[in-house]
Amino acid sequence: MILDYILNAIAIGMTFLYGSTGEIITEKAGHLNLGIPGVMCVGAAGGCAALHYMIVGGITNGFLLVLVGILASFIAAFLMGMLFSFLAVTLHANQNVTGLAMTTFGVGLMKYIMFGLKEGNSIPYLKALSAFRFPFADQTNGLKYCGVMVFLALIIALLSSFVLFKTKVGLHLRAVGENPATADAAGINVTLYKYLATSIGCGISGLGGLCYIMDYAGSRESYLSIEALGWLAVALVIFALWRPHLSIVGSVIFGALFIAGQFIPTLVPLKFLQTMTAAPLLKMLPYVVTIIVLTVTSIRDKKENHPPQGLGLNYYREER
Amino acid sequence: MEKSIALELRGVTKTFGKVIANNNVDLTVYKGEILSILGENGCGKTTLMNMISGIYYPDKGQIFVDGREVVIRSPKDAFGYKIGMIHQHFKLVDVFSASENIVLGIDDGKKYNIKDVNNRVLEICERYGFNIDPKKKIYEMSVSEKQTVEIIKVLYRGADILILDEPTAVLTPQETEKLFDVLRRMRDDGKAIMIITHKLHEVLSVSDRVAVLRRGEHIATVETATATESMLTEMMVGKKVTLNIDRLDPVSPCERLVLEGLNCTSHEGIKLLDNISFTARSGEILGIAGIAGSGQRELLEAIAGLQHLDEGTITYKNPKNGEDVNLRDKTPLQIRDLGVRLSFVPEDRLGMGLVGNMDIIDNMMLRSYKRGASMFLDRKAPKDLAKNIIQSLEIATPGATTPVRRLSGGNVQKVLVGREISSAPSVLMAAYPVRGLDIGSSYTIYNLLNDQKARGVAVIFVGEDLDVLVELCDRIIVLASGKITGIVDARNTTKEEIGLLMTKSTSISEDAEKAAKEGSENG
Numbered sequence: 001m002i003l004d005y006i007l008n009a010i011a012i013g014m015t016f017l018y019g020s021t022g023e024i025i026t027e028k029a030g031h032l033n034l035g036i037p038g039v040m041c042v043g044a045a046g047g048c049a050a051l052h053y054m055i056v057g058g059i060t061n062g063f064l065l066v067l068v069g070i071l072a073s074f075i076a077a078f079l080m081g082m083l084f085s086f087l088a089v090t091l092h093a094n095q096n097v098t099g100l101a102m103t104t105f106g107v108g109l110m111k112y113i114m115f116g117l118k119e120g121n122s123i124p125y126l127k128a129l130s131a132f133r134f135p136f137a138d139q140t141n142g143l144k145y146c147g148v149m150v151f152l153a154l155i156i157a158l159l160s161s162f163v164l165f166k167t168k169v170g171l172h173l174r175a176v177g178e179n180p181a182t183a184d185a186a187g188i189n190v191t192l193y194k195y196l197a198t199s200i201g202c203g204i205s206g207l208g209g210l211c212y213i214m215d216y217a218g219s220r221e222s223y224l225s226i227e228a229l230g231w232l233a234v235a236l237v238i239f240a241l242w243r244p245h246l247s248i249v250g251s252v253i254f255g256a257l258f259i260a261g262q263f264i265p266t267l268v269p270l271k272f273l274q275t276m277t278a279a280p281l282l283k284m285l286p287y288v289v290t291i292i293v294l295t296v297t298s299i300r301d302k303k304e305n306h307p308p309q310g311l312g313l314n315y316y317r318e319e320r
Numbered sequence: 321m322e323k324s325i326a327l328e329l330r331g332v333t334k335t336f337g338k339v340i341a342n343n344n345v346d347l348t349v350y351k352g353e354i355l356s357i358l359g360e361n362g363c364g365k366t367t368l369m370n371m372i373s374g375i376y377y378p379d380k381g382q383i384f385v386d387g388r389e390v391v392i393r394s395p396k397d398a399f400g401y402k403i404g405m406i407h408q409h410f411k412l413v414d415v416f417s418a419s420e421n422i423v424l425g426i427d428d429g430k431k432y433n434i435k436d437v438n439n440r441v442l443e444i445c446e447r448y449g450f451n452i453d454p455k456k457k458i459y460e461m462s463v464s465e466k467q468t469v470e471i472i473k474v475l476y477r478g479a480d481i482l483i484l485d486e487p488t489a490v491l492t493p494q495e496t497e498k499l500f501d502v503l504r505r506m507r508d509d510g511k512a513i514m515i516i517t518h519k520l521h522e523v524l525s526v527s528d529r530v531a532v533l534r535r536g537e538h539i540a541t542v543e544t545a546t547a548t549e550s551m552l553t554e555m556m557v558g559k560k561v562t563l564n565i566d567r568l569d570p571v572s573p574c575e576r577l578v579l580e581g582l583n584c585t586s587h588e589g590i591k592l593l594d595n596i597s598f599t600a601r602s603g604e605i606l607g608i609a610g611i612a613g614s615g616q617r618e619l620l621e622a623i624a625g626l627q628h629l630d631e632g633t634i635t636y637k638n639p640k641n642g643e644d645v646n647l648r649d650k651t652p653l654q655i656r657d658l659g660v661r662l663s664f665v666p667e668d669r670l671g672m673g674l675v676g677n678m679d680i681i682d683n684m685m686l687r688s689y690k691r692g693a694s695m696f697l698d699r700k701a702p703k704d705l706a707k708n709i710i711q712s713l714e715i716a717t718p719g720a721t722t723p724v725r726r727l728s729g730g731n732v733q734k735v736l737v738g739r740e741i742s743s744a745p746s747v748l749m750a751a752y753p754v755r756g757l758d759i760g761s762s763y764t765i766y767n768l769l770n771d772q773k774a775r776g777v778a779v780i781f782v783g784e785d786l787d788v789l790v791e792l793c794d795r796i797i798v799l800a801s802g803k804i805t806g807i808v809d810a811r812n813t814t815k816e817e818i819g820l821l822m823t824k825s826t827s828i829s830e831d832a833e834k835a836a837k838e839g840s841e842n843g
Contacts, residue, residue: 168423168432175413175424182411185375186425187396303459304415317375 005263011146013255014153015212019233020240020247021157022205027237028164029197030177030310031088034099036205037230038106039080043206044213044226045110046076051125052117062131066148077206080106081199089194092314107227114223123220132214149211154248156204161245173197177308180315190315208233235290238297241305257286323350326512327481332381334367341367345538347531354503354513356523359533360556360758365516369483373405374398404474408485410466412458419454422473444475448502464495484515488522490612493819500526520549534558557759565766565791568774573601575637576778577747582622582632592618594802605769605779607793607810609786609818615802616782617667620749624664625652636660639746663745665737667752673736676725680706683724684739709738730761737768748772751782766792786815800824
């Protein structure tokens, strides 16, 4: 039972991990993208739409389904990132407003798309579920939730940390987010870095939406919870101190808290926890913990643990 | 000896909207020479250099490097032509180490290995006599260390043409001398060096030739050996200027503000003020010298009621009835209600002093909004005051209803000082009141401070130009890391002495305490 709880926590945690890894890359370029919930929704919709048409078209090859589903999800979310970059970098729009607008837009767009993805009474894209359970296809297995997207999330997070902190590209990207004027004077193409980092970050975040549907929830209504998960992913960025590898730990903790309501009453032999009053209190846990964690991590002593200095500020080269 | 041309500008013009920043500028720099670019603030020195280093792109004109015409569209292009610029506001990433900052933006196709970078940085340090730890983080560095990193940064890229934008503005006289030694060594190494400054004595001591700019135009380039201070000033300003500050003797000084044992710490637990004691007297200008960030700001804010103190007392001696008023832990409003006439010209003019988007009249009201009981605004009195200040201080503005942020730096400062003086203060505190002002405006401000002194106001003046401090003040307090390292009589001191006190090691705190005690006893 405890093993089941942990595996479930890991599986749902990966949704947060995609979201937060993507947002970390975006924030390292100095963009505070509050559109992540919307981006994850669009990522889910893009992936599901591709799967829908493939299955309706009769494609059953599991490998192809997974590959194209993931690519479509990434591209759909990537385009959202391009939109954000265009508004924030080229048009100098306020990042907070742009991000919130993108969330509203993304959630609406997803609902519109997902509503249309059905054949009579069945939902074709759910037929791809078993393909996503690869390499542990047996659904009765205890590892039933740890499908291919769980491993992909871990690889992306570790790779992102490596690129950010061990390569020149990462050094340049961090410089752009910390102090774009400095990066510019050093000959770094600030606009290019901002566009690419934001778009790739959004693409990665978008996979989180697909991961939630195909890897964890797997039901026709599951897409409705993605927005709430998106906000937790944004909070996780601060919890992880802008480091994707720490985000792995954070995402599992957040995942465990998020599903505590289902598992704690059976795991902890306390009478109170079985009552009707306890259930909603347990459901509050991730949000309460988020508030506590954000408060605690806001008291930072080391400068390395601060958010990027240029976060949320648009850069104008010829400003005087 | 025939010298070859490193860089040449022909007819370079740049405009920002309607403002002409540079107009048809011709300039030549030779290899192995130091060329000073001299001019008042806003004359286009920095804009011109930014065009050479690729930050801005000229509207018209040609740039030649080594005799070939070049197009510099970005800082990257500039590096390609071996041009490196050391900016006045350091372009460094705080959370990166020295080496990480140095290697930033270099695309040499080599594998990124921070250890190799560290070694190369140490090599450069040895060659030119720098002393820096390549692994140290920028935010742990002093200003002069940061500047060293900036210089190494351009040398690391193999720059042959170096541009330094007001490099000495933040340095002590000793650090300046060290920098000049390095520059001379680089010049002897065959590099072409351009240094932007408005300090005349530095121009005369370090450069081989001087190019003077005025209102965006190149006036002339002269050999330093044949130049004199008064001649250069005349070229800069366009008319004869007397560069003497009058210093009147204090008239019947008496104690006005007594500070004893002020202590305060930051949130991070760093001591901002450490046992500060002194007395400010009426009819006297008390200067405060120190490297930026040595506690000047906290000290003034503590007096103004904006900074919480851990220990210490601030006593105001009311000139009207001779009563002692305790100012510690009072808000600015409480201080005013106690009948203490305190005026504060803060360092951050448009942040703390004035509201940039509001016009001159509204900014006058920030000081007087508490007066009057009507629920509607009375704009008449502030309007008269605004007009009065515009007239008496010769503020160049389209009218009293122009937003303050549209005025030039000097005029903004005049608005602020004018407002503060209009409340007839008995204590006037001014932090860096001439920062960013041209020579003419600076002297207007000095005269205003002198007027207040003559009226018996206790003036506290925080300055960065030691020459001015020594000429203008009666006594000078020197701060280092939140401690008083000396209180000197400005009439019998040199800026070298003050410079030494500014960098005095904090370990000799006993001396400082003694000095502080003597100072307060003298006061």
